[in-house]
Amino acid sequence: MTDLTKEFAEQSETLKREILEKVSAYGELQRQHSQPGDFDLIRSTFEAEELSAAVDVLLGGQVTMAGKVKAFEQAWSHWNHSPASIMVNSGSSANLVAMAALASRLSPHPIQAGDEVLVPAICWSTSVFPIVQMGAIPVLVDIDPLTLNMSLEAMEQAITPKTRGIVVIHVLGNPCPMREIMALAQKHHLVVLEDCCEAHGATVGGIKVGNFGDLSSFSFFLSHHLTTIEGGMVSMQNPERWQDYLISQRAHGWIRGRSDEAEWQSRFPGLNGGWIFVETGYNLRPTEMHAAIGLCQLRRLDAWIKRRKQIFSYWRDNITSRWGEQLQLQQTLPDHEASPFGLSIVVQAESSLDPITLQTYLKSKGIFTRPLIAGNFARQPVWESLNGRCVAADGSDQLTMADFAHTRGFMIGLHQDLSDPAVEFFIQQLAAGIQASQ
Ligand SMILES: Cc1ncc(COP(=O)(O)O)c(C=O)c1O
Structure with a gap:
């Protein structure tokens, strides 16, 4: 290292330390004097910890998806007792990639064009749209007036030979009777997407939601139990079946980050190993900053x-x-x-x-x-x-x-x-x- 680069590195370190100290002090001051914007759900709840973590990422150089996203995925899986999870940039994106997976050749009962998928009538738009985006037909199922969740009786009425899947929503954090729903799904050979975007930590028989369906989705938008500003997660019970596919779906359909990345590279030595595309896909990646915030929030x-x-x-x-x-x-x-x-x-x-x-x-x-x-x-x-x-x-x-x-x-x-x-x-x-x- 020359004297000049050494001096640059030292100055950068000092400035960074000072910036983070100021950010932390700012966050602490805000917390002490905050007026809970009482019933406003789109207010930031960030404390010094999240502000520092986010700025640290911005100052650090590696801002696009990397180690922090992986660490947050692992921490989330641990917290939710799920075998594996893939982070995306919203709960809507989580529903989209999950539905794409359930419609793919990897699905035990692939949802195909013209098939029907049940979804509760009281729902969110992007719980319904991925069904349509896969070419399938959404079937709005009436609710149970006491739980506000999809009625089991109405679900039974709605199932026909064309039914291939169910999108379950735990409305406002109230968990659905997942054991009965999964039994129904098994009986009729249906796949299940559990939309847990409003239900982080709700349980059925002591088991956290998101661990019943084939795939489950969570939202980390500002008003939710945990927030990364925008963000989402797909959790899964069977990573061998889904994980690599979801990794490709999340990022351009390419192989980066897949467990079989090296295999693809050796099968196609004529292609540049960083740019091998194996699935249709989207770009729904989160950033390191979002994951850094999520890691802080998860602790609380x-x-x-x-x-x-x-x-x-x-x-x-x-x-x-x-x-x-x-x-x-x-x-x-x-x-x-x-x-x-x-x-x-x-x-x-x-x-x-x-x-x-x-x-x-x-x-x-x-x-x-x-x-x-x-x-x-x-x-x-x-x-x-x-x-x-x-x-x-x-x-x-x-x-x-x-x-x-x-x-x-x-x-x-x-x-x-x-x-x-x-x-x-x-x-x-x-x-x-x-x-x-x-
Ligand atoms: C049930 C449900 N599903 C999906 C979503 C979409 O999540 P996001 O806003 O993160 O895209 C929401 C949003 O609040 C929701 O309430």
């Missing part, structure tokens, strides 16, 4: 989920005891444990309360309400162009339960950073709103 995830459960129980007990006859809250099945993403409220048919007036009142007090995910998806303008069909528990195409939840229900954001006064403020405002909406 258990504590956050505990706090979310605490807030949810407090609200549930209060609301049920005071307004249980008017307001229906989401019910969790015995031996299932929710990991709350939000609080759903459905105004009962017998109640004289007007749900719109109630929401307008809450909004006027800074408590934002939103639909139950995207509401009844059959009501969305895009649905008409998807050539799907709808099935209810009575076998008809009338999504009565989903429609009721759509028109009479809404969701309040629930966040680990809500302070005790904010939690209480919500109950006070709900009481005042109920009075104003009679």
Whole structure:
């Protein structure tokens, strides 16, 4: 090393240390003086640790997908007790690559053009679109009004010889009866994508969601239990079957990072080993910065989920005891444990309360309400162009339960950073709103 390069290296190190110290001090100051933007779900929750980790990546040189993404995948798999996971740039991308895998030759029951795939009527858009993007037909299945999850009876009614798969969604963190759903899938030779984008850490019989379906997806968008700003994960039970395929799908269809990378290189010595393409694929890669943030967040995830459960129980007990006859809250099945993403409220048919007036009142007090995910998806303008069909528990195409939840229900954001006064403020405002909406 020349004297000049030595001096440059020393100066860089000193500056970097100073920058990280400042970033950390800034993060700490923000934390001490933060005003929980109470019911706003798109506010940053980053502390000094995440800010420093992100800036450290930016200053370090290696910013595109590398070791930190791998480390986060491994840490996530460990946390979720999943055999393996692949990180992508959103929960929507996780659904897309998972669906592509379930439609591929590797799938035990490949979803082909014209096949049908069940999905709950109360769902998110990008839980439905990958079905259509594979050339398959989405079948909206009515919900159970108590859990707000897909109704088992309606699923049974919806299955035909054309059915090839199920997209299960654990709505607002409330876990679906996965043992019954998997038994149904096995009986009818269906593949299952478990969309856990709202349910990190929810359990069924003590087993974390994301460990029942063939593949599962998680979202790390800002409002979710753990956030990397944008980000997502596919977890899998059978890495031998899926992992290499998903790695190619995530990045250009090439071989980089696959377990059989060297084999491909020796089979095609005439090709440059870094540019061998073996599958159709996308580019849905996360960056090192996103993974670095995720690694920090994962260390605090258990504590956050505990706090979310605490807030949810407090609200549930209060609301049920005071307004249980008017307001229906989401019910969790015995031996299932929710990991709350939000609080759903459905105004009962017998109640004289007007749900719109109630929401307008809450909004006027800074408590934002939103639909139950995207509401009844059959009501969305895009649905008409998807050539799907709808099935209810009575076998008809009338999504009565989903429609009721759509028109009479809404969701309040629930966040680990809500302070005790904010939690209480919500109950006070709900009481005042109920009075104003009679
Ligand atoms: C059930 C469900 N699936 C998928 C997604 C998509 O996740 P992302 O926003 O990370 O793309 C969401 C988003 O909130 C969701 O709620």
